[in-house]
Amino acid sequence: MATFYNEEFLGHIQEPFHPESPERLKGIIQMLQRHGLWKDVMTSKIGKLENLLLVHDENYIDFIKTCGECNLTMDTRVHHETYDIASLSAQCAVDAAVWSKEHTKPAFALTRPPGHHAGPAYGMGFCYFNNISIAARYLRKHGDKKIAIIDEDVHHGNGTQEIFKDDPSVLYISTHQLEIFPGTGKVTYVGEGPGEGFTLNIPFQSGCGDSTFDVAFAEVIKPVVEQFEPDAILVSWGVDTHYRDTLASLTLSSQGHLRQAAELVRLSEICGKRITFMLEGGYDIPALSEVVAGVIGATDGVEVPQEFTDVIDNSCLGRPTILRCKSIASQYWDF
Numbered sequence: 001m002a003t004f005y006n007e008e009f010l011g012h013i014q015e016p017f018h019p020e021s022p023e024r025l026k027g028i029i030q031m032l033q034r035h036g037l038w039k040d041v042m043t044s045k046i047g048k049l050e051n052l053l054l055v056h057d058e059n060y061i062d063f064i065k066t067c068g069e070c071n072l073t074m075d076t077r078v079h080h081e082t083y084d085i086a087s088l089s090a091q092c093a094v095d096a097a098v099w100s101k102e103h104t105k106p107a108f109a110l111t112r113p114p115g116h117h118a119g120p121a122y123g124m125g126f127c128y129f130n131n132i133s134i135a136a137r138y139l140r141k142h143g144d145k146k147i148a149i150i151d152e153d154v155h156h157g158n159g160t161q162e163i164f165k166d167d168p169s170v171l172y173i174s175t176h177q178l179e180i181f182p183g184t185g186k187v188t189y190v191g192e193g194p195g196e197g198f199t200l201n202i203p204f205q206s207g208c209g210d211s212t213f214d215v216a217f218a219e220v221i222k223p224v225v226e227q228f229e230p231d232a233i234l235v236s237w238g239v240d241t242h243y244r245d246t247l248a249s250l251t252l253s254s255q256g257h258l259r260q261a262a263e264l265v266r267l268s269e270i271c272g273k274r275i276t277f278m279l280e281g282g283y284d285i286p287a288l289s290e291v292v293a294g295v296i297g298a299t300d301g302v303e304v305p306q307e308f309t310d311v312i313d314n315s316c317l318g319r320p321t322i323l324r325c326k327s328i329a330s331q332y333w334d335f
């Protein structure tokens with residue numbers, strides 16, 4: 001697996017003591033180095049405006065570039081350097097997805113700032129430009145017909161959903177925690193117009209973890225993606241689903257995360273192993289670090305020992321939600 005990263009990402013600092021800090025990437029890199037996995041690291045040259053324009057309004061892009069110092073929301077601040085770093089993060093996503101296409105192998109983009117809360121003309125939730133959506137649109141523009149985006153961050157990817165809500169060429173499936181930030185992602189919302197049925201939301205209540213995610217993958221994500229037959233799979237990879245994370249209260253263990261990643265990589269055999277993981281959230285740095293290193297190591301046959309392996313949900317607490325989602329999705333997909 002190739003890893004994509006730019007050290008400029010460390011220069012993005014929201015505010016002192018903000019959870020979305022450069023220490024997140026530093027922790028991941030240290031863990032990768034410890035296990036001999038900090039190799040094959042690719043960098044991006046510059047964030048290209050033409051790629052941002054695939055998703056975002058020109059006025060919004062200009063605002064990020066020129067506002068200087070301002071707040072998009074209470075927790076998402078723009079600084080003088082934000083445009084350069086956020087557009088480079090989007091480029092990192094594009095370059096990783098293109099590398100995966102050219103090499104037909106998995107890739108991991110250590111994108112920071114994250115992206116999935118950014119919509120066409122807004123940023124929020126620590127996000128400015130929607131990295132994964134920009135990568136999906138770039139692939140579409142360059143020959144791919146269908147892209148599947150799987151979003152396993154604990155928060156719903158409201159920006160990604162909005163960008164592709166009426167677009168049947170991009171399948172968006174999100175697992176997330178019910179009724180936390182940003183409040184979108186109801187199980188009943190399936191997209192609009194020609195995109196109806198190409199958005200699926202699986203919102204779990206607090207406490208759901210390993211067994212719930214295993215069943216959601218087997219019973220919803222896998223069968224729907226197989227029927228969709230994408231040219232590539234892009235993954236919004238958040239580790240704020242972890243039981244150690246303090247921003248939310250799902251309970252996935254480190255092993256549970258690795259199992260999801262392994263299943264996704266296996267599923268990508270339907271599209272020639274074209275799968276690109278893109279970092280979204282994850283704020284408990286020890287858990288984030290061992291999980292990301294574990295995912296990268298697994299595709300190279302390197303086992304990264306996992307410390308945080310408590311299984312809290314072993315009875316599929318989220319089964320009612322999975323059944324509800326399947327019942328709604330069965331209008332569009334066979335189960």
Ligand SMILES: [Zn+2]
Nearest residue numbers: 153155240281
């Ligand atoms: Zn998140």
